[in-house]
Amino acid sequence: MKKKMKKRCDWNRNSHKREKKKKDRGIVDFAMIQEHFFKNLPDWINEMEDPRHESYVTYTQADFIYMGILKNACSVESMRQMEEKFNEQTCIETLRLLSGDRKLEEMPHYDTLNYYLEKLSPQCLSEIRRKMVCSLLRMKQFYRARLLGKYWRVILDGTGLFYFREKHCENCLCETVKDAEGKERKRYYHKVLEAKLVLGENLVISLGTEFIENETEEVKKQDCEWNAAKRLLGRLKKEYPRPPVCLQGDSLYAAEPMMRICRENRWQYIFTQKDTRQPVVGESYEWIQEGGGTTAVKNIGKEKGTGQYANHVEETAGKEETIHMYEYEYTKKQGEGEKTVRFQWLTNIELTKRNLEEMVEAGRGRWKIENEGFNNQKHGLYRIEHLNSRQKNAMKNHYLLTQIADILMQLYMAWNPLIKEDGQSKKNTSSRLLESFRRQTVTDEDVFYIKRYTTIYLE
Ligand SMILES: [Zn+2]
Incomplete structure (x- = not known):
């Protein structure tokens, strides 16, 4: 008897899940989240300084950038796969809706997108991210994430991105490593330092990026995380002069020059x-x-x-x-x-x-965020270590595109009832998004749903 009861309750739960999946609008919900949080995103993108020669322009900048965002959001690993998967009439129609480019007739080729990203200044994408972050900082719903009700937690975290056996460009960092047989060889690589902003327990987004790289091949001392941090913090203060910040980092940062920078910027700090x-x-x-x-x-x-x-x-x-x-x-x-x-x-x-308990939690939380953050970006949804282009400028832009897509994706996942209530995995969420982008025709009713004003509850 007991067993039967259990089954019925399973059945109820499964039918409930099926109902919810039917209501899952996939790409339409993704567009709704973007519209809610960043209504002007397509305009911001089209206002960037266009690096292309006017007479060759077929696509708007928004067409390219949204394509890059969707590649990341749908967890498509390579540029070739993107071209293959996105080669659908429905994709063209949805991209047209997202980018606002009514004249769009074909999906851009991947080499056209890469060529554009080779020319675009990474500063432009960095500025898009700044505008997105500023919109979020103004929203009351994130206020409760502030430390002691006042400070926005900003976490410094560095990681290696791309490794090469041969020198890849004049900015490559270089180190000597031992191979399995103990033989020494040179390794060339690119590293990145991120400043992450905490907006909620499961909502930690990219606030600033500094590429750790040598200025030229001739430098006597190689670039390092410490120097990159100084550059990054200088820029962050310029980009976000007003919000009260509490900077967090591991013991590398627990030194007086870093504390001085915090004092001069009127920031708080917590270092291990x-x-x-x-x-x-x-x-x-x-x-x-x-x-x-x-x-x-x-x-x-x-x-x-x-x-x-x-x-x-x-x-x-x-x-x-x-x-x-x-x-x-x-x-x-x-x-x-x-x-x-x-x-x-x-x-x-x-x-x-x-305040001690909250301070302890903040100190320990940094470690968890660092562990999950890059790990998720490397092995979870985005594969940031995959080289989408060998050209160094495009390489940076691909990285920044992932960070922008991640902001949208995290908001989408924090909202998504299938994740919140039924524990759908991040990976499955991405696959569903891809299927929906490929198969679903966005109707007029969907457009009305995207544009209407609603309250969005996260987490
Ligand atoms: Zn290089």
Whole structure:
């Protein structure tokens, strides 16, 4: 009897799922999300400085950029596959609707798109992203993501993108690696540093990109994450002068020059503390702790561990910049015994018994975001390591297109009821989007649905 009941309830759930899938409008919903959050996106794209010679223009810039966005959103790996999959009459009609180009008659060829991306200044796509981010920052629905109700969390994260055996261009970074037999060989590669903006627990978008690369082949010292960070932060302050920011990064950034940049930009910071990076600060904190000068808060965080802090450690450590230090500790079972896990951070936000738990969560959250962020972009939906073009300018633009598509895709996924309620995977969401883009004819009723004003609930 019990078994039967269970089956019926399964059946109910499955039929409920089928009903919902029937209502799933795929590409139409994707367009609706774009219309809701970035109504003017096609105009912004068409207003970019067009790098093409006027007499050769068949496609609008929006045609190209939307095609690139859809390649990413539909999780199509290569440019060739894109051309094959998007070769449908329905695709042309939907692209026409998205880009607003009424004269569009054919999908652009992939080499035409690549040729355009070779010429376009990456600064243009960066500016599109800035406009998108600014629109989101103005929306009240994201305010609750701010740290302590005030600061937007910005996370620095670098990763390697493309690796080559032979020198690929004059900007390549170079390192010596050992192969399986222990033989040394040179490796050429391109790296990128991202500033990510936290808009919600599962909504972390690209705010700024800095390519880590050598200016010329002749440079004495190679470019590195630290120098790229300085350039990136300088640009971010110009692009986003007003929003209150809390910058987060791993222990690499826990050094006074970075803290000075934060102070000059009127930003807060939280950096991971490691004794290898800041030994004197670590020793000073311990000295304060031994003298009973730290404040402890018990039973916080999801492990019900202990938080502890000391403000103004810089006075003891003889540092110029404001440094408050805090830590979080909990024990977990390991085999027969127990293991203590401990994290430490430095910050210039004055610590209190009241804000400590939130500060601990913010510190730990960075690690999770870094782990999932690039991993998802590399092995999940987008394959950012796949080389869509060997030409270095197009390479950058392809990367930026992925970041723009990712903003739309994350909003779409945070809204999508099939993911929220039925746990549909990201990969399946992309496949459904591709199928819908290839097969679905967008009707007048769909267009009305896209354009109408509604409230969008995320997550
Ligand atoms: Zn190169």
